[in-house]
Amino acid sequence: MTALSGFLLSQWYDLRDLGNPVRALIDWINGWGDGTTFHWVGYIVAGLIGAAAIGLFLGIAMLSLIWIERKAVSRIQIRYGPNRTGPFGLLQPVADALKLMQKEALTPLAGDKIVFWLAPVVIFIPTLLVFGVLPFGPKMTAANISVAVLYIVAIGSATPLVIFMAGWSSNNKYSLLGAMRGIAMAISYEIPMVLSLLGVVLFTGHMDLNGIVQWQQKYHVWLIVLQPLAALTYFISASAELNRTPTDIAEAESEIVAGYHTEYSGMKFGLFYAVELGNALAVSGIWATLFFGGWWLFGLDRWIPAWLIFLGKMYILYGALIITRGTLPRLRIDQLLDFAWKFLLPLALVNVLVVALEVTIWQENGISAGIVLPVFAVVNILLSVVLVVGYVQSFGFARRQRPRRARLITDTLAAMPQ
Amino acid sequence: MTIQTEPFIVNIGPQHPSTHGVFRMRVVLDGEKIIDADMVVGYLHRSLEKLAEERTYTQNIPFTDRMDYLSAMSNNLGYCMAVEKLAGIRVPERGQYLRVIMAELQRIANHSMAIGTFINDCGAWQTPLMWMFAEREKILDLFEMTCGARLTCNYMRIGGVAFDIPDEFLPAVNGLLDDLPRKIDEYEKMLMENEILIARARGVGTIPRDLAISASLTGPMIRGCGIPFDIRKADPYAVYDRFDFAIPVGENGDSYDRFLVRMAELRESVKILKQAVPALPGGPYKVDVPLSIRPPIGDAYARVESPKGELGYYIVSDGGTAPYRFHVRAPSYINLSVLREMVIGASVADSIVSLGSIDIVIGEVDR
Amino acid sequence: MSGVGPVSAFYVLAVLSIGSALMVMAARSIIHAVLFLVLFFVSLAAMFVLLSADFVAVAQLLVYAGAIGVLVVFAILLTPSREQRGMETKFVGPGLLAGAVVAGTVIFIAFNTNWPTASNDFPSTVDAIGQALLNRWALPFEIASVLLIAAMIGAIVIVGGRGVDLDPGAAGPSARLVRRER
Numbered sequence A: 001m002t003a004l005s006g007f008l009l010s011q012w013y014d015l016r017d018l019g020n021p022v023r024a025l026i027d028w029i030n031g032w033g034d035g036t037t038f039h040w041v042g043y044i045v046a047g048l049i050g051a052a053a054i055g056l057f058l059g060i061a062m063l064s065l066i067w068i069e070r071k072a073v074s075r076i077q078i079r080y081g082p083n084r085t086g087p088f089g090l091l092q093p094v095a096d097a098l099k100l101m102q103k104e105a106l107t108p109l110a111g112d113k114i115v116f117w118l119a120p121v122v123i124f125i126p127t128l129l130v131f132g133v134l135p136f137g138p139k140m141t142a143a144n145i146s147v148a149v150l151y152i153v154a155i156g157s158a159t160p161l162v163i164f165m166a167g168w169s170s171n172n173k174y175s176l177l178g179a180m181r182g183i184a185m186a187i188s189y190e191i192p193m194v195l196s197l198l199g200v201v202l203f204t205g206h207m208d209l210n211g212i213v214q215w216q217q218k219y220h221v222w223l224i225v226l227q228p229l230a231a232l233t234y235f236i237s238a239s240a241e242l243n244r245t246p247t248d249i250a251e252a253e254s255e256i257v258a259g260y261h262t263e264y265s266g267m268k269f270g271l272f273y274a275v276e277l278g279n280a281l282a283v284s285g286i287w288a289t290l291f292f293g294g295w296w297l298f299g300l301d302r303w304i305p306a307w308l309i310f311l312g313k314m315y316i317l318y319g320a321l322i323i324t325r326g327t328l329p330r331l332r333i334d335q336l337l338d339f340a341w342k343f344l345l346p347l348a349l350v351n352v353l354v355v356a357l358e359v360t361i362w363q364e365n366g367i368s369a370g371i372v373l374p375v376f377a378v379v380n381i382l383l384s385v386v387l388v389v390g391y392v393q394s395f396g397f398a399r400r401q402r403p404r405r406a407r408l409i410t411d412t413l414a415a416m417p418q
Numbered sequence B: 001m002t003i004q005t006e007p008f009i010v011n012i013g014p015q016h017p018s019t020h021g022v023f024r025m026r027v028v029l030d031g032e033k034i035i036d037a038d039m040v041v042g043y044l045h046r047s048l049e050k051l052a053e054e055r056t057y058t059q060n061i062p063f064t065d066r067m068d069y070l071s072a073m074s075n076n077l078g079y080c081m082a083v084e085k086l087a088g089i090r091v092p093e094r095g096q097y098l099r100v101i102m103a104e105l106q107r108i109a110n111h112s113m114a115i116g117t118f119i120n121d122c123g124a125w126q127t128p129l130m131w132m133f134a135e136r137e138k139i140l141d142l143f144e145m146t147c148g149a150r151l152t153c154n155y156m157r158i159g160g161v162a163f164d165i166p167d168e169f170l171p172a173v174n175g176l177l178d179d180l181p182r183k184i185d186e187y188e189k190m191l192m193e194n195e196i197l198i199a200r201a202r203g204v205g206t207i208p209r210d211l212a213i214s215a216s217l218t219g220p221m222i223r224g225c226g227i228p229f230d231i232r233k234a235d236p237y238a239v240y241d242r243f244d245f246a247i248p249v250g251e252n253g254d255s256y257d258r259f260l261v262r263m264a265e266l267r268e269s270v271k272i273l274k275q276a277v278p279a280l281p282g283g284p285y286k287v288d289v290p291l292s293i294r295p296p297i298g299d300a301y302a303r304v305e306s307p308k309g310e311l312g313y314y315i316v317s318d319g320g321t322a323p324y325r326f327h328v329r330a331p332s333y334i335n336l337s338v339l340r341e342m343v344i345g346a347s348v349a350d351s352i353v354s355l356g357s358i359d360i361v362i363g364e365v366d367r
Numbered sequence C: 001m002s003g004v005g006p007v008s009a010f011y012v013l014a015v016l017s018i019g020s021a022l023m024v025m026a027a028r029s030i031i032h033a034v035l036f037l038v039l040f041f042v043s044l045a046a047m048f049v050l051l052s053a054d055f056v057a058v059a060q061l062l063v064y065a066g067a068i069g070v071l072v073v074f075a076i077l078l079t080p081s082r083e084q085r086g087m088e089t090k091f092v093g094p095g096l097l098a099g100a101v102v103a104g105t106v107i108f109i110a111f112n113t114n115w116p117t118a119s120n121d122f123p124s125t126v127d128a129i130g131q132a133l134l135n136r137w138a139l140p141f142e143i144a145s146v147l148l149i150a151a152m153i154g155a156i157v158i159v160g161g162r163g164v165d166l167d168p169g170a171a172g173p174s175a176r177l178v179r180r181e182r
Helices: A019-030 A039-076 A092-102 A113-122 A124-133 A148-156 A159-169 A173-204 A209-219 A228-240 A266-291 A306-327 A333-365 A369-395 B048-052 B061-065 B072-087 B093-121 B127-147 B169-191 B195-201 B209-214 B255-276 B331-336 B339-343 B348-358 B362-366 C004-026 C030-050 C054-078 C092-112 C125-136 C138-159 C173-181
Strands: A407-409 B008-012 B024-030 B033-040 B247-249 B298-306 B309-317 B323-329
Touching (some): A019 A039, A039 A092, A039 A124, A039 A266, A039 A306, A113 A124, A113 C030, A124 A266, A148 A173, A148 C054, A159 C030, A173 A266, A173 A333, A173 B008, A173 C054, A228 A266, A228 A333, B008 B348, B024 B339, B033 B339, B033 B348, B048 B061, B072 B298, B072 B309, B093 B169, B093 B348, B127 B169, B169 B255, B309 B331, B331 B362, B339 B348, C004 C030, C125 C138
Antiparallel strands (some): B008 B024, B024 B033, B309 B323
């Protein structure tokens, strides 16, 4: 009966949270001998399981993302997309990977061979590490560290350096240009990103992701309702670092061929490609965790496995990234940096200020959450709409442009300038 | 204290995703800013002009297909008009109308491609290009229906066109014409108000009006500067004087204006087609001309408004079966000549947008 | 610190950090030196993790490995390459001497201080650091931030307004040289 009603009391066979079987296994190992001697075995086993799970998940996710991305983008572009390899082209990612592995991995003769070889390997590390702190379920975090939000930012800040390694060691001018662009963009967008995360941390009082999810569970609200500005600035600034189309200046295909990975071929290129997908998935995962309730779905998480909810949210939010990629042209680097400094940064600052005020009002006066949260939600949503629309109206290009259309001239001789 | 920066020489092309073929731009960069640029053409030189001196007048028609391979019909038309002018041949009405219909369809196809690749150069991820390709495909289907080829049509002949249109052509073209305005509306809504596109193309690659005139730019390049110069109006050929259409012009002469002009020209071409298709007369589509025609000694220059600008053919005849001299005034090549002025002082990203807005085809630039 | 795990981790990290610090000086290529410097920062961050100082570890990663590393890279790329080849410098002797003095001082202090022993249940450091910075040490914290802003504005004022002239004519001798050799 407990199985039917959805309360499995966290037994090892309770698959709603895959943390349960692991916990049971560790507990069993810890019980060996006199109950203390073999704790190190449990420690190692837990670590190995976490690492293997993340590796396996990322591998499968990347394969699926290649297919999803290609298929979705081709639907945007009125195409069929891959449909020859397997049913619905499902084996296309495998074919892609096999093709990349067969290709020769060239190394530029004048490049720095060690750094060149190291860059595609090292760039994988931040991606893997970010997934380590994402809560897939209440107990499904590989490493539930208390400073997870800051940790994510710190891990992400390592990527520009690896991009620089790749660009510099290629001894290619396109690569170097791409690397410089990537670094310039990454350090600009880090600031609004950190500030938007600061808003979340201030409001919830938690820095670990599971705590933030539980906060949303406790107050029965998604943080995007309470902090739309932070959600917007985080989404834009985090997706800016993903090198995807509106902001892919570091590997702008039409300008600098492939940017920092121009010289990479074969599976080395494949690694860069996979990392891009992995990072995009990580950003949508963080976005889902911070602003869309993570594994929590208004009580449905009691019946549906939490990790399924989280995966679903992650993939749905990934769809937002696909749509932006499929529809928008690329910004120029100065416009992109202007956007970070003149739009995202003020918005993020306003958000931090407003959140600090609201937290003070809430905490100091001890008003109950039921009254205060709806008010905050309305105020913040209105504020963000006003700010964004006001910005677009006063600084947007489309409003200022003149003429909207080409002038039509029938009498050409009369209209000819003298 | 001034920061000493070292100039950085980058070869953009000949193998580059957005040089539209094998065009090479050797730029000197200071950071991202281009301080000097040097254009190198000739990687696709096939000496078509020289080859043409060895072939008969009819045999030369396929060569013109291979110059601007995106608008083969217009190329055919200009060449055939030059030979007809030289030999004094009058083309029957039906032939003239078919030529205009094909040339305008070709203009729509070419501008679809030009707009699509231009936005691709602005950095869109293929989407506008694919959308535009959908329309272009339908036009290429029409060409295939008529002459069996999609890209290198070789449809025009000296004295008319090669074949009459098949029965299913007119319904298909009418269906397309009903469909196109709606599609163009959709594209305008999608692209013209796009904030990023405006940000990228507005004020980029601006050509001053006097430079445009002195560099003898033609086509959307000069119309983007606000000068309504169009051969179809300025020196009407075929039956263009019978149709009512307007010449779209831009205001500032920047890349965005050229894009607007191309967008509006799609609509004007539809307008011409809507007048030309119902008015298509009967009668012969071609006069009989000997295959190895021998025009009298002399020279002739005929020009048409190809989608890229003024496409002129200058042919000198020595009375033989082959032209003594065959020269093409290629609009892509002449429009490309201002690229250096457009890119100096701009960034790398802008230079690509400028190049994309010229709408060059390397086959025509290098010939 | 006890147990096989932490002790062996400590020695691995110690070797890694000292080795990479040595390689910063020994590397012939300045870019390699920077990369080793970043490796050193990362291993130091791992050392902080070993000490349960999670906030400090992450801050180390964020500020040093991320920001400072990138900053150094920028500085190197903005330096003309002829000034990057300065491996043989006359400051080798004084540099070694200064290094030895600093190292000696640190070792002396390390061995002569009565270090307090941390209790086993180590609390999360974030709360403690936050409380300390915003309550007891609020004034120094604010003063430091004002100082940093002043420094930043000063840097902008010094550099700004004196932009590099980018006209083709004034693009520097090498740009014109490029044009002439064609």
